[in-house]
Structures are given as C-alpha cells and as structure tokens.
Amino acid sequence: MPVATTDWFNTSQYPVPLLILFGVGCFGWVVAYVAIVKSALRNQFLEIPAGAVVANIAWEFVWGFLYPNELGRFFSWGYRVWFFFDLGIVYMLFRFGDRQMGLPELKAIFRPACVFGIVAWAVGIYFFVGEGYDTGYGAISGYILNTMMSALYLVIILRHGHLYDFSLVVAWSKMLGTALLTVFNFIVQPHNPYLLLLCLLTLALDLVYIGLFYWIRSGSAAALVSATREEAR
Amino acid sequence: MSPEPLVNTAKYSTPELLFFAAGGIAWALAYMGVLREIVRNKFVEIPATAVAVNIAWEFTWGIVYRTDLGTIFVWGYRLWFLLDVFIVWGLLRYGVRHLQTPKLREYFRLSVGFAILAFAGTIYLLVRQGYDTSTGLVSGYMATLLMSALYIPQFFRERDRTPYSPFVAWCKLLGNGLVIGFCVLVYPENRFLQTLCAVTLVLDVYYVWLFHTCRVPRAA
Numbered sequence: 231m232p233v234a235t236t237d238w239f240n241t242s243q244y245p246v247p248l249l250i251l252f253g254v255g256c257f258g259w260v261v262a263y264v265a266i267v268k269s270a271l272r273n274q275f276l277e278i279p280a281g282a283v284v285a286n287i288a289w290e291f292v293w294g295f296l297y298p299n300e301l302g303r304f305f306s307w308g309y310r311v312w313f314f315f316d317l318g319i320v321y322m323l324f325r326f327g328d329r330q331m332g333l334p335e336l337k338a339i340f341r342p343a344c345v346f347g348i349v350a351w352a353v354g355i356y357f358f359v360g361e362g363y364d365t366g367y368g369a370i371s372g373y374i375l376n377t378m379m380s381a382l383y384l385v386i387i388l389r390h391g392h393l394y395d396f397s398l399v400v401a402w403s404k405m406l407g408t409a410l411l412t413v414f415n416f417i418v419q420p421h422n423p424y425l426l427l428l429c430l431l432t433l434a435l436d437l438v439y440i441g442l443f444y445w446i447r448s449g450s451a452a453a454l455v456s457a458t459r460e461e462a463r
Numbered sequence: 464m465s466p467e468p469l470v471n472t473a474k475y476s477t478p479e480l481l482f483f484a485a486g487g488i489a490w491a492l493a494y495m496g497v498l499r500e501i502v503r504n505k506f507v508e509i510p511a512t513a514v515a516v517n518i519a520w521e522f523t524w525g526i527v528y529r530t531d532l533g534t535i536f537v538w539g540y541r542l543w544f545l546l547d548v549f550i551v552w553g554l555l556r557y558g559v560r561h562l563q564t565p566k567l568r569e570y571f572r573l574s575v576g577f578a579i580l581a582f583a584g585t586i587y588l589l590v591r592q593g594y595d596t597s598t599g600l601v602s603g604y605m606a607t608l609l610m611s612a613l614y615i616p617q618f619f620r621e622r623d624r625t626p627y628s629p630f631v632a633w634c635k636l637l638g639n640g641l642v643i644g645f646c647v648l649v650y651p652e653n654r655f656l657q658t659l660c661a662v663t664l665v666l667d668v669y670y671v672w673l674f675h676t677c678r679v680p681r682a683a
Binding site: 333361 | 592654658662
C-alpha cells in the first residue's frame with residue numbers, strides 16, 4: 231500500500247531534480263491530452279484508442295482519489311488534473327468514439343463495453359495497488375496501461391489511416407512525456423526490472439509510432455494504409 | 464531435501480487440486496479443438512496476440528519456473544506448452560488469413576515474434592519480482608483476460624464464422640471456470656486475482672452467448 235505523505239513535495243525521499251523530472255514528464259502528458267481534445271473537437275474523431283481511454287480514466291480515478299501519492303500531495307493534484315482532462319476525453323469517447331469501430335455490430339455494443347471497461351479497470355487497478363504490486367506513485371499499473379496504449383496506437387493509425395485525424399503533437403508529447411517518466415523510473419526503481427522492461431517496451435512502441443506517422447505522411451505507406459482500411463471495413 | 468510429490472497434498476486440499484486438474488484438462492481439450500480446426504480448415508481461431516501471450520506464459524511457467532502443485536502439474540503445464548507450440552506454428556503458417564492485406568502480411572510473423580519475446584520477458588520479470596502466485600495464476604489470468612477480451616472483436620470481424628468451434632468456446636469457459644474455482648478456494652484474500660477471474664468469466668460467458676446467437680456468416 232502506498233504511504234500517505236502530508237508534504238506537498240516529498241523531498242525527504244526524492245531529491246528536487248527528480249521531482250522536477252517527474253513533473254515535466256507529467257506535463258508532457260498534459261500537452262498530449264490538450265492536443266487530443268483539440269484534434270477531436272476539430273475532426274469529430276477521437277484518436278486515442280478506446281481501450282486506452284477506459285484504462286486511463288480508471289487509473290487516474292484510482293490514483294487521483296483513492297490512494298495517496300508517495301511523491302507528495304502536489305502530484306496527487308496533478309493526477310486529478312489529468313483525471314478532469316480525461317473526463318473531457320471520455321465524453322468524446324461516448325459522443326463519437328464509436329467511429330473507431332468499423333463494424334456496425336461493434337458500434338452497437340461500443341458504449342456498454344466502454345462502461346464495462348472503465349469499471350473493470352478501476353476495480354482491477356484498485357486491487358492491484360491494494361495487493362501491494364504497485365510503486366508508491368502508480369508506475370507499474372500506469373506502465374501496464376501505457377504499453378497497451380502504445381501498442382493500440384499502432385493498430386488504430388493503420389486501421390483508420392486518415393492522418394489528418396491524428397496529431398503529431400500528441401505523438402511527440404506522449405513519447406517525450408513517457409520517456410522522461412521512464413528516466414525517472416530508471417533512477418528511482420533500478421531494482422524493478424519488470425517496470426523497467428515495461429518502460430522500454432513503451433518507448434520502443436512510441437518510437438515505432440512516430441516513425442510510422444512520418445512514413446505515412448511521406449506517402450510511402452499509402453498502399454499499406456489504404457489496404458488496411460479496406461480490410462477493417 | 465524431500466523429492467517433489469506427484470501432487471502437493473501437503474499445501475493444497477484434494478478438492479482444490481481436482482478443480483485445477485479438471486480446469487487444466489478442459490484447457491488441453493480446448494487447445495486440441497483449436498488444433499483440429501488448424502488441421503481441418505487451416506484456421507486459427509485464437510487471436511494472434513492471445514496466442515503470443517499464451518505461449519510466453521506456458522514457456523515461462525512450464526520451463527523456466529516450476530509450479531508448486533506437484534510433478535503431475537509441472538508436466539501438465541509443459542503439455543499445454545507443447546500443444547501451444549503447434550498452435551503457434553499454425554498461427555505463423557495460416558494466421559495471416561485474419562489479415563486479408565498482402566502488405567500487412569509482410570510484418571505479421573515479425574510482429575508475432577516480437578510479441579512472444581516481449582510477453583515472455585515481462586512475465587518472467589513479473590514472477591521474479593514476486594508479483595505472481597506460486598502457481599502462476601496472476602500472470603496466467605492477466606493473459607487469459609486479454610484472450611477473452613480479444614476473442615469478441617475478432618469474432619465480430621470475421622466474415623466467415625463457421626470455423627469457430629463451439630467445443631473450444633465451451634472448453635475455454637469450463638476450463639477458466641474450474642481454475643477460477645481453484646483461485647476462489649486457494650487465494651480468497653487476493654482481490655486482484657479475484658477481479659481478473661470475475662472479468663474473464665463475464666467475457667467468456669458473453670462470448671459463448673454471442674457464439675450461439677451470432678454464428679452466421681456476416682454479409683460481405
């Protein structure tokens with residue numbers, strides 16, 4: 231179980247430069263969220279995969295409200311800010327997230343499946359932390375979701391294919407945000423190779439995604455994307 | 464040091480061991496059902512990602528680590544692994560059928576290989592980190608939940624659903640249900656594992672219902 235701290239910044243356990251590193255990494259994700267919302271409002275298409283949205287909001291709820299953050303109260307509030315940003319994304323998920331699904335059968339069960347997903351992830355993460363499997367700031371559960379999200383991003387960009395519905399700012403900010411948090415984890419959790427492997431896998435997938443983005447944009451992957459889109463229909 | 468017993472009745476009660484054994488047999492039957500479809504129809508019904516995570520789990524728990532249920536169960540895990548090796552072979556040979564895009568086929572085997580290595584590495588380290596039970600069921604149900612979730616969209620996406628086997632659907636549900644019985648008896652305090660079990664069961668029951676209501680070819 232995470233240990234509650236009354237400090238805004240837990241400098242007794244984490245040096246200031248490390249807390250700044252973590253804060254900047256988190257800010258990278260705020261930039262990504264803002265860009266996701268802007269892009270969704272403009273295109274009426276939510277680029278973040280539905281499976282990742284439901285897991286994210288559940289994680290932010292559990293870590294923002296139910297467990298204390300070992301890094302300090304400031305970071306608990308940071309997680310809550312993420313949560314409120316993510317509420318907007320969840321709203322858009324229910325509004326037009328079903329456009330991610332090609333088939334009418336999948337569209338029909340989309341909203342109930344999202345509700346089920348959010349509840350299942352929230353309960354699962356709550357007990358994951360309760361069993362003592364997580365770090366004091368939610369890194370392991372967070373990176374399980376992050377790895378899944380990064381893998382799903384590759385699938386969704388190939389399936390959907392219209393690059394104007396995807397943001398390069400999101401691609402870079404989520405990669406950089408995650409990379410900074412990865413550096414933080416390498417310094418703070420050097421004896422947790424499980425977490426570190428998740429960090430490296432996420433980084434690799436994020437880099438592949440950025441590469442794929444540029445590849446599609448250059449026109450070299452036009453045949454691949456159009457064929458994938460046809461298949462998804 | 465005393466030799467490992469055939470079945471570990473010192474730690475587990477007979478009903479617990481029976482639940483696990485019956486569940487394990489149901490899973491072996493499900494694998495055989497999948498293999499039969501591979502041979503008959505050149506069709507792999509398990510989603511590719513689920514095949515990758517499964518073989519990774521069975522390799523890790525069958526070969527690298529050892530369950531404390533007893534020697535019979537150690538060999539049971541290895542039998543799963545062996546059956547799954549053939550399923551992976553089928554996936555690499557025929558799994559590209561799920562992708563009807565020639566362009567994507569070029570990357571299919573590479574992606575499957577990467578996924579197997581990535582899952583094996585994470586499961587190996589998850590166990591080494593002490594997050595698993597001595598029977599491998601925390602990582603096992605993470606993998607099973609993923610499989611049960613992926614079965615549903617894949618079933619919807621398939622134009623021709625006739626090669627999907629009712630035998631496999633039921634064996635999978637039964638196998639999971641029985642091993643969940645074991646989890647409830649042996650790990651009542653592990654709420655995370657119970658949650659994984661409950662979600663998996665819901666998804667499996669939904670899949671069986673879906674299977675029997677929607678197993679008609681989708682209009683092209």
